[in-house]
Amino acid sequence: MPGPVLRIDPDSSVPLVRQIVDQLRIPLVEGSLKPGAVLPPVRRLATDLAVHFNTVAEAYRQLASEGWLDLRQGRGATVVERASPAPSRRELSGYRQRLRELVSQMRAQGVSPARIAAELKAIAEGIE
Amino acid sequence: MTVRLVAALGQLVTTLVMLALPHVSRPDLLFGVPVPEGFRSTGAGRSAIRSYRLMIGIPAALSLLAALFLPNPAFAGAAVPALMVLGFAAFVAQNRKLKPFAIQPPQVRQTTLGPPEPLPGFTCLGILPLLLLAGAAMYLHSHWDQIPARYPVHFSYDGTPNRWVNRTVRGVYGPLLLGEELAVFLFGMALAGWYGSRRSESMRKPMLVVMIAVEWMIALLFGAIPLWFAGGIAIPIPALVLGPLVLLIPAMAYAIRESNKPRDSLDPTPNECWKGGIIYYNPNDAALFVQRRDGIGFTVNMANRWSWAIYGSLLLVVASMLVL
Numbered sequence: 455m456p457g458p459v460l461r462i463d464p465d466s467s468v469p470l471v472r473q474i475v476d477q478l479r480i481p482l483v484e485g486s487l488k489p490g491a492v493l494p495p496v497r498r499l500a501t502d503l504a505v506h507f508n509t510v511a512e513a514y515r516q517l518a519s520e521g522w523l524d525l526r527q528g529r530g531a532t533v534v535e536r537a538s539p540a541p542s543r544r545e546l547s548g549y550r551q552r553l554r555e556l557v558s559q560m561r562a563q564g565v566s567p568a569r570i571a572a573e574l575k576a577i578a579e580g581i582e
Numbered sequence: 583m584t585v586r587l588v589a590a591l592g593q594l595v596t597t598l599v600m601l602a603l604p605h606v607s608r609p610d611l612l613f614g615v616p617v618p619e620g621f622r623s624t625g626a627g628r629s630a631i632r633s634y635r636l637m638i639g640i641p642a643a644l645s646l647l648a649a650l651f652l653p654n655p656a657f658a659g660a661a662v663p664a665l666m667v668l669g670f671a672a673f674v675a676q677n678r679k680l681k682p683f684a685i686q687p688p689q690v691r692q693t694t695l696g697p698p699e700p701l702p703g704f705t706c707l708g709i710l711p712l713l714l715l716a717g718a719a720m721y722l723h724s725h726w727d728q729i730p731a732r733y734p735v736h737f738s739y740d741g742t743p744n745r746w747v748n749r750t751v752r753g754v755y756g757p758l759l760l761g762e763e764l765a766v767f768l769f770g771m772a773l774a775g776w777y778g779s780r781r782s783e784s785m786r787k788p789m790l791v792v793m794i795a796v797e798w799m800i801a802l803l804f805g806a807i808p809l810w811f812a813g814g815i816a817i818p819i820p821a822l823v824l825g826p827l828v829l830l831i832p833a834m835a836y837a838i839r840e841s842n843k844p845r846d847s848l849d850p851t852p853n854e855c856w857k858g859g860i861i862y863y864n865p866n867d868a869a870l871f872v873q874r875r876d877g878i879g880f881t882v883n884m885a886n887r888w889s890w891a892i893y894g895s896l897l898l899v900v901a902s903m904l905v906l
Binding site: 460465481499502 | 689690691692693694695697698778779780781782849850851865866867868869870
């Protein structure tokens with residue numbers, strides 16, 4: 455059975471490492487990648503995504519520093535159990551700002567507040 | 583006259599293969615340049631194909647006439663490599679001409695995080711040719727005393743022996759060793775092609791099939807000849823000539839059929855990383871093998887350090903051909 459899909463766009467203004475980290479974090483947060491799951495080796499993922507090894511290796515390192523992965527020599531990148539951290543007031547303020555930017559963008563595109571609220575609710579509740 | 587006809591036939595086949603080159607690549611590629619749909623039928627597309635045909639066709643026709651009417655065997659021997667170099671130059675010239683019309687293939691890349699894809703079961707068939715050659719060597723070893731002290735290994739077109747070898751370790755086992763080396767190289771390339779290319783590449787499995795079929799062809803050929811010449815096992819000529827092709831022809835037909843199937847968008851290799859539409863050099867791409875732009879199958883990413891291992895092995899095989 456195929457696993458979660460990873461999609462990157464080198465023409466995007468978002469750096470490749472950030473794109474990989476952000477997309478890998480989704481199945482990690484949603485729980486489709488459970489503790490004990492082993493991610494593809496750096497070489498395999500880099501080959502499939504047509505990027506340099508270091509790009510994938512850096513993405514794995516960032517996720518490991520967030521506590522999602524265990525990177526032990528010879529064992530690959532293994533998903534580990536992660537305790538839910540309590541975000542600081544400053545972090546919460548940062549998220550609120552990013553949400554405001556996103557919501558403004560959606561409103562500017564003509565998405566109604568009710569639709570935005572419903573979308574946010576569905577996404578938030580869809581994540582374990 | 584037979585020599586001239588064979589030389590002319592060799593030139594004709596080489597010329598036809600080169601003339602067919604623009605038509606065997608994907609429809610969204612012309613001389614290694616990604617082009618919009620229907621570009622081949624535009625003025626620029628037709629002009630490039632016409633120039634390419636003329637660049638190859640005129641020298642090839644003159645060379646064919648020379649092969650038939652000039653009594654110089656050296657010329658006949660040099661004509662095929664010269665035609666290949668000419669074909670390469672004509673391809674690169676058209677590639678440069680079409681570069682202004684190039685479109686960038688979609689650069690969005692996608693993969694799944696699923697479990698690793700296992701090697702197809704038929705891959706184990708690639709081990710048998712190695713054992714086959716080893717078996718032939720063991721047979722010759724056990725029948726050493728029955729091998730003639732001097733025996734022919736090469737024949738002219740009329741069947742007269744024109745090269746002889748003595749019963750020495752090099753003379754008897756040399757072709758088997760060379761065959762083993764070639765088979766190991768081809769099997770290694772088959773595995774490298776599988777592991778070093780993108781999982782999304784639809785030609786991955788057909789290329790594995792073709793490489794293993796070529797390995798079988800080499801093993802049958804290099805195993806049968808010493809058994810025939812030194813071992814005294816009479817092998818019918820049709821079996822010797824056609825036997826090795828039995829696996830290769832269906833494998834090639836399968837690869838061509840697969841390559842003609844509707845496929846996903848072009849491999850996300852940036853245009854600027856292609857030299858002449860033939861050589862791929864991209865240090866930012868981890869792939870060792872990528873979809874080639876000048877025909878069917880894969881080519882090596884020359885920026886990948888493992889590509890040097892491939893070229894080193896190839897050099898070793900060529901050196902062995904000269905020595906053995």
